[in-house]
Amino acid sequence: MDKMNEPILEVKNLRVSFKTYNGKVQAVRGVDFHLNKGETLAIVGESGSGKSVTTKAILGILSKNAIIEEGEILYQGKDLTKFKEKDFYDIRGKEISLIFQDPLSALNPIMKIGKQITEALILKEKMSKQEAKKRALELMKTVGIPQPEVRFNQYPFQFSGGMRQRIVIAIALASNAKIMICDEPTTALDVTIQAKILDEIKEIKEKNDLSVIFITHDLGVVANMADRICVMYAGKIVEVGTSEEIFYSPAHPYTWALLSSMPDLETKDELFSIPGTPPNMIFPPKGDAFAERNQYALEVDFEQEPPFFKLSDTHYAATWLLHPNAPKVEMPDILKNRIARLRREEAESIG
Amino acid sequence: MAEREKILEIKNLCMEFPVKRREKLKALNNVTFDIYKGENFGLVGESGCGKTTLGRTIIRLYNPTSGEILFNGRSISGKLNKDTRKYVTDNIAMIFQDPISSLNPRMTIQEIIAEGLSIRGIKNKEEQRRMVVEILDKVGLLPEHAARYPHEFSGGQRQRIGIARALILNPSFIIADEPVSALDVSIQAQVIKLLLEMKKIMGLTILFIAHDLSVVKYFSDRIGVMCKGQLVELGDADEVYKNPLHPYTRALLSAIPEPDPIREKKKKRLYYDPQIHDYSKESPEFVEITPGHFVYGSPSEIEQYRIDLKEGINIFN
Numbered sequence: 001m002d003k004m005n006e007p008i009l010e011v012k013n014l015r016v017s018f019k020t021y022n023g024k025v026q027a028v029r030g031v032d033f034h035l036n037k038g039e040t041l042a043i044v045g046e047s048g049s050g051k052s053v054t055t056k057a058i059l060g061i062l063s064k065n066a067i068i069e070e071g072e073i074l075y076q077g078k079d080l081t082k083f084k085e086k087d088f089y090d091i092r093g094k095e096i097s098l099i100f101q102d103p104l105s106a107l108n109p110i111m112k113i114g115k116q117i118t119e120a121l122i123l124k125e126k127m128s129k130q131e132a133k134k135r136a137l138e139l140m141k142t143v144g145i146p147q148p149e150v151r152f153n154q155y156p157f158q159f160s161g162g163m164r165q166r167i168v169i170a171i172a173l174a175s176n177a178k179i180m181i182c183d184e185p186t187t188a189l190d191v192t193i194q195a196k197i198l199d200e201i202k203e204i205k206e207k208n209d210l211s212v213i214f215i216t217h218d219l220g221v222v223a224n225m226a227d228r229i230c231v232m233y234a235g236k237i238v239e240v241g242t243s244e245e246i247f248y249s250p251a252h253p254y255t256w257a258l259l260s261s262m263p264d265l266e267t268k269d270e271l272f273s274i275p276g277t278p279p280n281m282i283f284p285p286k287g288d289a290f291a292e293r294n295q296y297a298l299e300v301d302f303e304q305e306p307p308f309f310k311l312s313d314t315h316y317a318a319t320w321l322l323h324p325n326a327p328k329v330e331m332p333d334i335l336k337n338r339i340a341r342l343r344r345e346e347a348e349s350i351g
Numbered sequence: 352m353a354e355r356e357k358i359l360e361i362k363n364l365c366m367e368f369p370v371k372r373r374e375k376l377k378a379l380n381n382v383t384f385d386i387y388k389g390e391n392f393g394l395v396g397e398s399g400c401g402k403t404t405l406g407r408t409i410i411r412l413y414n415p416t417s418g419e420i421l422f423n424g425r426s427i428s429g430k431l432n433k434d435t436r437k438y439v440t441d442n443i444a445m446i447f448q449d450p451i452s453s454l455n456p457r458m459t460i461q462e463i464i465a466e467g468l469s470i471r472g473i474k475n476k477e478e479q480r481r482m483v484v485e486i487l488d489k490v491g492l493l494p495e496h497a498a499r500y501p502h503e504f505s506g507g508q509r510q511r512i513g514i515a516r517a518l519i520l521n522p523s524f525i526i527a528d529e530p531v532s533a534l535d536v537s538i539q540a541q542v543i544k545l546l547l548e549m550k551k552i553m554g555l556t557i558l559f560i561a562h563d564l565s566v567v568k569y570f571s572d573r574i575g576v577m578c579k580g581q582l583v584e585l586g587d588a589d590e591v592y593k594n595p596l597h598p599y600t601r602a603l604l605s606a607i608p609e610p611d612p613i614r615e616k617k618k619k620r621l622y623y624d625p626q627i628h629d630y631s632k633e634s635p636e637f638v639e640i641t642p643g644h645f646v647y648g649s650p651s652e653i654e655q656y657r658i659d660l661k662e663g664i665n666i667f668n
């Protein structure tokens with residue numbers, strides 16, 4: 001287990017903004033986290049909270065109107081924020097691979113699927129053409145594409161949404177990268193194929209001692225994959241902990257709200273959704289950005305940004321509710337009851 | 352039960368794509384089912400089984416190879432004249448699966464969402480702006496967003512733009528192709544509530560294509576399960592979840608991820624092997640096994656399903 005504590009990647013106080021017509025969007029506002037060797041770190045959080053932007057900063061693929069205002073991204077003793085475009089050639093796809101959120105934009109619409117896979121193999125893994133084709137067909141099979149020989153010669157538009165996503169996964173699986181960043185890798189897949197691909201990622205992870213950053217909105221998938229979890233809201237990490245800590249004893253009101261919004265097979269009543277709209281990141285709110293939508297907000301939340309409070313060596317949350325002088329507030333009943341029910345069912349199935 | 356009014360009738364629908372010379376891919380193979388007025392019909396199935404193709408064929412982005420589609424009793428599957436084309440676009444809207452590729456990168460969000468309004472004859476710019484701001488708010492976006500371009504949004508924000516674009520047209524039938532899969536659970540909940548609310552107010556009927564089975568169960572009155580271009584099971588949502596008969600449905604239900612790390616890590620899943628069906632001697636049919644619950648199988652498979660139903664089905668042990 002001790003290798004678990006050896007960080008392979010460290011993001012320190014990262015701030016990223018975008019210049020837009022209406023003003024500067026402060027998409028990432030001081031993000032700190034590390035990725036340990038061999039672990040899977042999940043990043044969950046509100047849509048637009050800066051998950052993809054953070055990972056794009058790691059790979060140097062932010063759009064042109066982006067500015068890295070501050071911060072460091074340390075990989076093998078080097079700060080990736082200082083890298084020039086050509087310095088990234090040796091990193092992208094080789095050291096750090098990425099499964100994009102939007103499978104279509106990752107594929108070239110006018111290039112045959114097979115060529116898109118083999119090209120990566122020839123370029124990055126220095127394979128011969130024949131080798132690359134053989135490997136590409138294997139990979140297509142691995143991700144469950146039927147009739148790979150036929151599919152090899154088709155174009156992206158001839159594939160279904162999930163099949164395109166699987167091609168992007170196949171390309172990422174082809175590399176011998178040390179870090180794999182998966183941004184919503186399985187959203188377009190049915191749960192049986194999703195399960196298969198998740199197993200595949202786990203297997204490769206074991207085999208290559210891969211470290212994985214996994215972004216997804218599917219909390220069930222997070223429960224399946226993650227060793228640790230970062231929860232993001234409005235450009236910041238608001239809670240971090242082991243998978244068990246986040247699912248069984250979440251501490252930040254945003255994490256509570258997030259977990260409560262998820263329907264499960266028992267849900268019949270009206271779904272819970274967080275009231276209000278996400279903050280405008282051109283003028284991010286003062287204090288705790290979640291305060292306005294937080295039924296448990298304290299006065300201080302509107303004034304002052306909460307620091308991280310320590311709950312265990314691995315579990316931290318940035319909420320004033322954890323301040324010793326704060327009133328005692330418990331997590332909402334829907335969540336408490338669900339955790340209790342799941343734990344009870346688990347106990348029954350063992351006993 | 353009173354005879355319910357059908358809004359959509361699909362009869363033996365086939366859609367083939369050319370693969371190579373003389374080789375065809377049957378993306379839809381004899382699909383037959385109805386959707387009732389005002390219901391939420393959930394469609395789930397294997398990736399690549401033809402769900403999007405079904406949606407795109409209904410709104411007539413594709414010309415069906417054979418079969419029939421009736422909308423409010425009117426055929427919309429043949430060659431489209433101007434009148435029928437208008438009838439289809441006025442009544443049916445689709446929320447597309449790939450948010451980015453369905454949004455023109457050179458248009459602002461305002462222009463993208465208002466495009467349909469212009470086609471509908473609402474050309475007053477002020478009025479358009481007001482309607483766009485209103486719909487943006489409904490899907491959880493801000494008025495400021497109207498001036499931005501698609502690439503300036505996160506994945507989930509783009510998906511909501513697609514939803515706004517469909518809803519602003521006031522259709523009576525919406526095909527929502529994975530409308531919530533890129534959304535965080537809270538916005539997902541918001542969008543589901545929005546669709547349910549629109550349904551109440553406007554009497555909307557929704558064909559909801561999705562992979563998240565907890566969401567589908569919550570959202571849908573009835574569910575259809577597709578596999579390789581065919582419907583393999585169909586029934587009331589609660590019934591299909593309680594008594595899944597087809598092995599693919601069972602595999603699906605056994606693979607639903609749950610927000611519980613300990614359980615997830617030791618979960619046993621069922622796998623579906625399409626080879627288990629032997630249709631060489633007996634041919635399969637789509638059979639109504641109990642009222643409203645249909646399953647695809649050969650006579651001997653159906654016999655087994657009847658026994659399963661009697662003995663009770665538990666896929667989780």
Ligand SMILES: Nc1ncnc2c1ncn2[C@@H]1O[C@H](COP(=O)(O)OP(=O)(O)OP(=O)(O)O)[C@@H](O)[C@H]1O
Binds near residue numbers: 018507
């Ligand atoms: N090129 C850009 N120009 C302006 N704003 C941008 C740009 N790219 C991203 N943003 C904004 O930055 C914020 C963070 O976006 P990001 O893509 O990181 O969100 P996310 O957490 O990945 O969300 P999702 O879950 O929806 O994918 C959003 O508010 C988004 O609108």
Ligand SMILES: Nc1ncnc2c1ncn2[C@@H]1O[C@H](COP(=O)(O)OP(=O)(O)OP(=O)(O)O)[C@@H](O)[C@H]1O
Binds near residue numbers: 376399405
């Ligand atoms: N324009 C096309 N040309 C050729 N083949 C196509 C075309 N569109 C779809 N197909 C094929 O038809 C089949 C069904 O595709 P479809 O997109 O309907 O699947 P789906 O059920 O929506 O899958 P997913 O869940 O992955 O989105 C697939 O095998 C796909 O490759």
Ligand SMILES: [Mg+2]
Binds near residue numbers: 052053101507
């Ligand atoms: Mg994203």
Ligand SMILES: [Mg+2]
Binds near residue numbers: 161162402403404
């Ligand atoms: Mg599809």
